[in-house]
Amino acid sequence: MSTIQLDIVTPERKVFSDEVEMVITRAAEGDIGILPKHAPFVSPLDVTVVRIKKDGNERQVAVSRGFLEVRPEKVTVLAEAAELAEEIDVERAKAAKERAERRLAEGSPDIDRARAEYALRRAENRLNVARK
């Protein structure tokens, strides 16, 4: 089966780098499955999941905002933060979720609210990925 190189990087580290069969994620236009020889494009990524198919297995990565660059032979995800499912500290994500929910319940000013909503989405995304 033909493969495509996938690199997932953050400003801090390389999270994933390998040849894979398919990459599935949610780009600006909607859900997308990327196979080798895909037409080139770039898209922003919101808080989302990158699903990696290889050898009949699927791995998942929680991504917190970034960019997706697709070329026929290579997919690059540059994210603010990204964790493989097995790297996610569930207790930490639960605590972050509770903190964000508390801030939203307190009825804070708009700017704090937007930050809390973003933090809540990051935490929920991590919990979803860790549970799979």
Ligand code: ATP
């Ligand atoms: P927290 O409030 O727990 O720090 P956060 O959503 O504010 O969570 P980020 O700013 O998105 O955290 O990420 C900071 C760093 O911590 C990144 O390197 C990210 O990969 C890592 N990180 C955040 N939450 C977790 C988690 N639950 N498990 C593992 N790594 C995490």
